[in-house]
Amino acid sequence: MRIILTGPKGTGKSTLGAKLAELLGAPFLETDHHIEHLYASFHGHGGKKTCREIYRAEGEKVFRELERRAVFDLATRDWCLISTGGATMLDCDVRRALCENSCVVLLKADEDLLWKRIAAAGIPPFLEGDDGPRKNRERNATIYEAIARNADLIFTVTDENEARAHELLADELSSWFMLKMCSPSTFGEIIRTTTFGESHGKALGAVLDGVRPGVDLSEADIQAELDRRRPGQSKVTTQRSESDRVEILSGVFEGKTTGSPICMIVYNRDQDSSKYETLRDVFRPGHADFTFWKKYGIRDHRGGGRSSGRETAGRVASGAAAKKILASRGVQVTAFAQEIAGVAGVKEDLTIIENNPVRAADPDMAHDMERAVIEARKHKDSVGGVVKLLIRNVPAGIGDPVFFKLDARLAMAMFSIGAVKGVEIGAGFSAARMKGSENNDAMAAGSFLSNNAGGILGGISTGEEIVLRVAVKPTPSIELPQKTIDTGGAARTISIEGRHDPCIVPRVIPVIEAMAALVILDAMEIQERMK
Ligand SMILES: Cc1cc2nc3c(=O)[nH]c(=O)nc-3n(C[C@H](O)[C@H](O)[C@H](O)COP(=O)(O)O)c2cc1C
Numbered sequence: 001m002r003i004i005l006t007g008p009k010g011t012g013k014s015t016l017g018a019k020l021a022e023l024l025g026a027p028f029l030e031t032d033h034h035i036e037h038l039y040a041s042f043h044g045h046g047g048k049k050t051c052r053e054i055y056r057a058e059g060e061k062v063f064r065e066l067e068r069r070a071v072f073d074l075a076t077r078d079w080c081l082i083s084t085g086g087a088t089m090l091d092c093d094v095r096r097a098l099c100e101n102s103c104v105v106l107l108k109a110d111e112d113l114l115w116k117r118i119a120a121a122g123i124p125p126f127l128e129g130d131d132g133p134r135k136n137r138e139r140n141a142t143i144y145e146a147i148a149r150n151a152d153l154i155f156t157v158t159d160e161n162e163a164r165a166h167e168l169l170a171d172e173l174s175s176w177f178m179l180k181m182c183s184p185s186t187f188g189e190i191i192r193t194t195t196f197g198e199s200h201g202k203a204l205g206a207v208l209d210g211v212r213p214g215v216d217l218s219e220a221d222i223q224a225e226l227d228r229r230r231p232g233q234s235k236v237t238t239q240r241s242e243s244d245r246v247e248i249l250s251g252v253f254e255g256k257t258t259g260s261p262i263c264m265i266v267y268n269r270d271q272d273s274s275k276y277e278t279l280r281d282v283f284r285p286g287h288a289d290f291t292f293w294k295k296y297g298i299r300d301h302r303g304g305g306r307s308s309g310r311e312t313a314g315r316v317a318s319g320a321a322a323k324k325i326l327a328s329r330g331v332q333v334t335a336f337a338q339e340i341a342g343v344a345g346v347k348e349d350l351t352i353i354e355n356n357p358v359r360a361a362d363p364d365m366a367h368d369m370e371r372a373v374i375e376a377r378k379h380k381d382s383v384g385g386v387v388k389l390l391i392r393n394v395p396a397g398i399g400d401p402v403f404f405k406l407d408a409r410l411a412m413a414m415f416s417i418g419a420v421k422g423v424e425i426g427a428g429f430s431a432a433r434m435k436g437s438e439n440n441d442a443m444a445a446g447s448f449l450s451n452n453a454g455g456i457l458g459g460i461s462t463g464e465e466i467v468l469r470v471a472v473k474p475t476p477s478i479e480l481p482q483k484t485i486d487t488g489g490a491a492r493t494i495s496i497e498g499r500h501d502p503c504i505v506p507r508v509i510p511v512i513e514a515m516a517a518l519v520i521l522d523a524m525e526i527q528e529r530m531k
Contacts, residue, residue: 002026003173004098005083006147007107008140009124010117011157012165016107017083019166024173029077031084034070035063056125064091072097086143089150099150103176105169106151108144111137113159152176187416187515189404190529191322191522195314197266199303200273205265206314208321210525211251213259215328217321222246222264225320226313228354228510231499236357236373236506243269246317257321264317268310273302275497281487282494286476288418293487309418309504312511319514322521331520332392335512336361337505338469341372341383350390359506361388377502380479380495384419385505387512389468391520394455396463398523405459406466406523413515414470419504422471426454461523468516472508475501 003026005017014030021028032051039054040047055063067088074082075097082098089095098104115133118124127136148154153176155169186194190210197204211217223246230244244266251262280301283289288307292299299305323333336353337360338345345362352366353359358373360366369385376383399406411423431439431452441448441464448464455466477500481493501507 001177002077002079002102003081004102004104005081005107006086006089006104008086008109008114008143009136010114010121011107011109012117012162013083013085013107016157016165016169017081020169021081023166023170024081027077027080029074029080029082031067031070031074031082031088034074035066038066038070038073052122052124060126068094074098075100086147087139089147090143095146095150103152103173103180104147104150105153105155105173106144106147107155107157109157111140113157114140187413188518188522190525191518193315193318193518195311195318197268197311197314198300198305199268199308199310200271200276200300200305201268203265203267204310204313205246205263206318208251208262208264208318210522211257211259211262211321211325213257215257215321215325216255217248217252217257217262217324218255219246219248221324222248222317222320225316225323225510225514226266229313229316229507231501231507236370236377236501236503244313262318262321264314266313266317271303276302279494279496282492283484283486284476284494284496285482285484286473307418309501309507312417312508312514315417315518316510316514319510319517322517323513326517326521326524329524330393331524333389333513333517333520334392335359335387335389335470335509335516337369337509338386338388340369340385340503340505341376343368343372344386345369348388353509357506358503359509373503376474382475382478382500382502384421384472384474385503387470387472387505387509389466389470389512389516391455391466391468391516394461394463394466394520394524396461398520398527399456399460400523400526401459404523404526405456406461406519407454407456407459409519409523410466410468410516413519414468414512417508417511417515419473419475419508420470421473422469424454424469425456426467427452428454428469466520470508470512472505475504 005013007013018028035051036049039049049057068091071084071088071094084098115136118127118136123132153172155172157165161168185196186192192209194207226244226246247265249263249265251258251260287304289299292307303310326333334350337358340358343365345360345365347362347364349361349363352363353361356366358366358369360369372383407425414420414423427434427439439452441450441453443449448462451464451467453462454468455462455464477496479495479497481495484492484494486492
């Protein structure tokens with residue numbers, strides 16, 4: 001990322017650029033200096049000339065060619081501030097090279113002020129003559145027209161703000177960078193997924209980018225995973241009967257991915273927003289109503305809008321594609337309910353997970369877990385639980401220290417799911433109570449003798465099974481009366497009617513698998529490119 005400072009003659013690019021670069025601690029590069037440097041390097045000692053002298057001596061054609069070369073040289077530099085003339089940016093190849101991966105700042109100023117400054121500095125050859133001011137105005141209009149649509153920031157320089165222009169611009173740049181770096185609905189580096197939509201909006205879905213071309217992918221592949229997440233499947237999930245039919249809008253041709261973004265959409269069909277009318281100005285305890293209101297000052301109260309569990313439909317759609325690709329590489333991602341309402345499973349029979357409503361892996365405890373959920377619903381309450389996630393056959397060496405450690409990325413992925421309140425990797429919190437001699441996974445004959453590390457050491461996969469435990473809180477929306485306040489701060493009591501999951505665990509399982517699959521596939525793609 002670099003900053004390009006451009007604009008017509010007289011906007012003070014050099015002075016402002018130098019001060020701004022110093023303030024930002026970035027190297028300052030000027031195309032004019034680079035042109036002079038290139039010219040000197042071609043002509044030896046006799047070639048030491050200013051841009052104006054080069055222009056006069058060599059003519060426009062040679063000068064513009066030199067200018068192109070200078071720009072293409074500078075365009076290879078990262079993190080720096082490049083000041084370049086507005087006229088240089090009229091060449092569309094130059095513009096493309098400079099604008100890529102840059103923040104382009106267009107400087108503007110009043111025409112009279114610009115001409116005053118040009119006259120003071122000495123009128124350049126192409127503006128000489130009585131009609132200089134008119135020629136300059138026309139030239140500037142062309143510059144503005146060409147650059148404005150590529151500019152990220154437009155800053156107007158005046159006599160009054162000149163002394164502080166670098167500070168004002170630094171403030172604007174920092175806001176721009178903050179927003180640029182922040183894409184809170186997009187996840188992943190190479191395998192990037194962006195989810196969109198609200199609970200009671202027209203549709204939800206995801207755009208999945210970075211998938212290689214030629215992968216077999218159909219709506220049926222995505223639908224199978226969405227059906228696992230879909231509400232209304234049993235007595236332990238919400239009775240909303242959302243059909244959640246997925247349509248692939250792009251990125252797949254004749255059953256194969258094309259390498260373009262894959263857009264998957266699920267239209268909302270069973271949305272009864274009238275039930276939410278009483279919640280328009282009331283905050284549901286345990287839900288995100290209060291915080292969304294504080295942050296955005298506006299809130300879609302219908303089903304929680306973006307904070308609804310329905311947002312996860314898009315994640316599951318993208319995750320379905322990731323799971324399919326991983327499966328073709330032998331990697332399996334499986335999650336199940338290990339504990340619900342304090343009823344814990346011990347056995348781990350992965351073949352029974354989809355055969356019981358709570359998605360438990362212990363055939364002896366599944367029924368008790370189910371009963372605990374039904375009991376909670378009967379009492380107009382809800383319960384939480386623990387989901388265990390197993391990722392098998394991930395090769396050793398996946399994960400990118402330091403900030404993209406595999407465990408860090410998995411934890412972030414899990415915590416991005418609503419209602420997730422804790423993540424343990426391997427022995428997790430119990431490692432805090434072990435001795436080193438107990439916790440360390442000894443090695444023999446090329447592998448590990450135990451797996452307290454949960455398949456990750458130093459943020460990199462060990463080749464052992466990756467094991468996570470995810471704590472899921474009880475569903476916030478309950479029918480029992482609760483104290484709360486409204487947007488005016490007045491005390492209210494609410495009882496949330498409507499169709500809510502008495503326990504989120506069974507439906508969050510496909511979401512957990514989806515997010516894990518996206519992390520692992522992304523990390524594997526990063527590793528592929530590192531080789
Ligand atoms: C799959 C899924 C389904 C959910 N269903 C409900 C629900 O029916 N009712 C509800 O109040 N919360 C539900 N939630 C939880 C809320 O979205 C979540 O608790 C809320 O956004 C507050 O965020 P936090 O719990 O992460 O702090 C669900 C979450 C997920 C992931």
